[in-house]
Amino acid sequence: MKIVIYDGANTIGGSKIHVEECNNGLFLDFGMNFAKYSLYYEEFMSERTARGIYDLWHLNLLPKLNIYRRDLIPRDLVNEVTRYPKVPANAVLISHAHLDHVGNVALLDENISIVGSPTTIAILKALNDTSGGGSHFGMEIPYYKVKKNKDSEGYILEADKKSHYPSRKVILSEAISSFHDFLFYRPGQESPKAKKIIPSDVKSLNDEDLGFEIKAFSVDHSIYGATAYIIEGDVSLAYTGDFRLHGKSGNETRKFIREAKNASILITEGTRTGREEHENVSEQEVYENALKIVEEAKGLVIGDFSARNFERLESFKEIAEKTERELIVTAKDAYFLHALKMVEGVDRLKGLRIYGNFKASQQKWEELVVWSNYAEYYISPFEIRKNQEDYILCFSFYDMPHLLDVMPNGGTYIYSSSEAFGEEQEFSFLRLWNWLQYFGFEVHGFRINGYGKPIFEKGLHASGHISREELRGIIDEVNPDYIIPVHTENPMWFRNNWGEKAVVLRNGESWEV
Known part of the structure; x- marks a missing residue:
C-alpha cells in the first residue's frame, strides 16, 4: 500500500490523502487549504472562476496531478496538466461537510465517485442549492455547472446556460432510498425551460466495489454526518477524519475506536496537539453555561454559533423551551434542517420560527422549499420588536444589519463559536462589537480589549x-503499527510520543508498507 499526503500534512485543514494499491486508488478527503488560500486571497478576493483551475494550479493550491475536470482546464493549461501523473482514483471518501475537507472535491474529474454518509451528502447538496453561484467551485457537489469556452482561444470559461446539471456518482455509507428525490431536485426545475439535475447512480458501500473493502463509522464532530473509515487492502488502514469524544455522540466515536484496533495504519487528525489546554469543554457544559445566561437575560437574546453546527442549534432550541422563549433561525438554516429531514426523517424545524427578513425577492430554494412548506413558521422583525423578551435569535456577524429592523432595546448576545484565527477575523470581531454596543447588548463569550483585540x-x-x-489515550488504545498525522500544525508531537512508529510526511511525500 502506498500513501501520499498531498496536502494537510502540517496545516489544520486542506486534507488531501491518496491511498493506492494494485492500480486501485482512493482519496481521503480533498479539502481547501485555507492557510494557503489566505496567502493570496481574502473574503472579497478569490480565484477567477472564468479561468477554471488556472489560478489555483499556478499558485500551488492544488496538487500537480492530471485528475481534474476537463471543463475547468483552459486551453493554455491543458499541455501542462497532462504532463503530470494521472493517479488512480476510484472514489473520494468524504469525512464530513466542512470545506477544509471537501472544498476542492468539485474540481476532481467528474468520473471520480464521492463517498459519504447520507447526512454529509445532504448537507453538501443544500450548500450547493443555497450558494447562489458562489465565488469558487467548492459548492458544486454533488451536481455542477458544465463550463464551456467563451472565446475562440479557449482562455475564458463560462457556465453553459443550455446544459442541464450533471451529477457525480454517489456512494452512501448506508442505503436510504427516500433520499433520491431530494438529491436530484433543484428548486425551480419544475419550469419546462429550467435546467435540471441529471440523476446519477446512487449506491451503498455494500453494493459497490472500489478496489478495497471499506467500512464507514459515524463519529462525533461539530457537524452532523462526520464519518471515519477503515480501509482493508493488503494491510488495514483507519482514517479518523475530524473527531472528538466530548460531544453528544461521543459513544459513536468509541465504536470506531474499538474497530480501529485491528488496523495496522492509523491516519489521524492532530488539530489540538500544538495547544496547551487545561480544560476540555463539552457540549453539555456549553448548554449548561448558556442556559444560566438566558435564564437571567432581559429582552432579546442572540445566539451566535457556527453555521451548520446543528448540535449547538438543538442545544439552543432546548434552552429556548426551558426559558419559555422561541428560537428563531434564518431561512438558510431552515433549508439545511429540511435537508436533514429528507435523510433522517426527523423534523428539527418543529417548534422553531424562521426570520422573515426584508428583501426584494426570495431565491428559488427559499420560495419553493422553505416558504412553501413552512410559511406559518415565519416571523417578521416587527413582531420580534414588539415582544423581544420572548425570543432567542440565531444571528451571526453577517446578520447584524437586520437588527436595524428589529431595533433591540438592549439584550444579551452569546458568542458560542471558535476564536478568531487571523487578522481579518479580528477586524470582524471589532465590527461585531460595534454593532452590539450600538444596540446596548450585554455580551458573553468575547470582549474587545484596549488594543482593539x-x-x-x-x-x-x-x-x-x-x-x-x-x-x-486513543492512539495507545488502538496501538497501530504506524501513525500518520494530518490536519495538524505540530506533526512532531507524534514522533516525540511514539518514535519511529510515527510516520511524519511533508506535503507531496509518499510512504509504502
Missing part, C-alpha cells in the same frame, strides 16, 4: 476536535 471567554464553545490527552 478580541479576548475570548471559556465555557461557551466546545471544540470540534479531540483534546491532546484524549488523542494520546
Whole structure:
C-alpha cells in the first residue's frame, strides 16, 4: 500500500490523502487549504472562476496531478496538466461537510465517485442549492455547472446556460432510498425551460466495489454526518477524519475506536496537539453555561454559533423551551434542517420560527422549499420588536444589519463559536462589537480589549476536535503499527510520543508498507 499526503500534512485543514494499491486508488478527503488560500486571497478576493483551475494550479493550491475536470482546464493549461501523473482514483471518501475537507472535491474529474454518509451528502447538496453561484467551485457537489469556452482561444470559461446539471456518482455509507428525490431536485426545475439535475447512480458501500473493502463509522464532530473509515487492502488502514469524544455522540466515536484496533495504519487528525489546554469543554457544559445566561437575560437574546453546527442549534432550541422563549433561525438554516429531514426523517424545524427578513425577492430554494412548506413558521422583525423578551435569535456577524429592523432595546448576545484565527477575523470581531454596543447588548463569550483585540471567554464553545490527552489515550488504545498525522500544525508531537512508529510526511511525500 502506498500513501501520499498531498496536502494537510502540517496545516489544520486542506486534507488531501491518496491511498493506492494494485492500480486501485482512493482519496481521503480533498479539502481547501485555507492557510494557503489566505496567502493570496481574502473574503472579497478569490480565484477567477472564468479561468477554471488556472489560478489555483499556478499558485500551488492544488496538487500537480492530471485528475481534474476537463471543463475547468483552459486551453493554455491543458499541455501542462497532462504532463503530470494521472493517479488512480476510484472514489473520494468524504469525512464530513466542512470545506477544509471537501472544498476542492468539485474540481476532481467528474468520473471520480464521492463517498459519504447520507447526512454529509445532504448537507453538501443544500450548500450547493443555497450558494447562489458562489465565488469558487467548492459548492458544486454533488451536481455542477458544465463550463464551456467563451472565446475562440479557449482562455475564458463560462457556465453553459443550455446544459442541464450533471451529477457525480454517489456512494452512501448506508442505503436510504427516500433520499433520491431530494438529491436530484433543484428548486425551480419544475419550469419546462429550467435546467435540471441529471440523476446519477446512487449506491451503498455494500453494493459497490472500489478496489478495497471499506467500512464507514459515524463519529462525533461539530457537524452532523462526520464519518471515519477503515480501509482493508493488503494491510488495514483507519482514517479518523475530524473527531472528538466530548460531544453528544461521543459513544459513536468509541465504536470506531474499538474497530480501529485491528488496523495496522492509523491516519489521524492532530488539530489540538500544538495547544496547551487545561480544560476540555463539552457540549453539555456549553448548554449548561448558556442556559444560566438566558435564564437571567432581559429582552432579546442572540445566539451566535457556527453555521451548520446543528448540535449547538438543538442545544439552543432546548434552552429556548426551558426559558419559555422561541428560537428563531434564518431561512438558510431552515433549508439545511429540511435537508436533514429528507435523510433522517426527523423534523428539527418543529417548534422553531424562521426570520422573515426584508428583501426584494426570495431565491428559488427559499420560495419553493422553505416558504412553501413552512410559511406559518415565519416571523417578521416587527413582531420580534414588539415582544423581544420572548425570543432567542440565531444571528451571526453577517446578520447584524437586520437588527436595524428589529431595533433591540438592549439584550444579551452569546458568542458560542471558535476564536478568531487571523487578522481579518479580528477586524470582524471589532465590527461585531460595534454593532452590539450600538444596540446596548450585554455580551458573553468575547470582549474587545484596549488594543482593539478580541479576548475570548471559556465555557461557551466546545471544540470540534479531540483534546491532546484524549488523542494520546486513543492512539495507545488502538496501538497501530504506524501513525500518520494530518490536519495538524505540530506533526512532531507524534514522533516525540511514539518514535519511529510515527510516520511524519511533508506535503507531496509518499510512504509504502
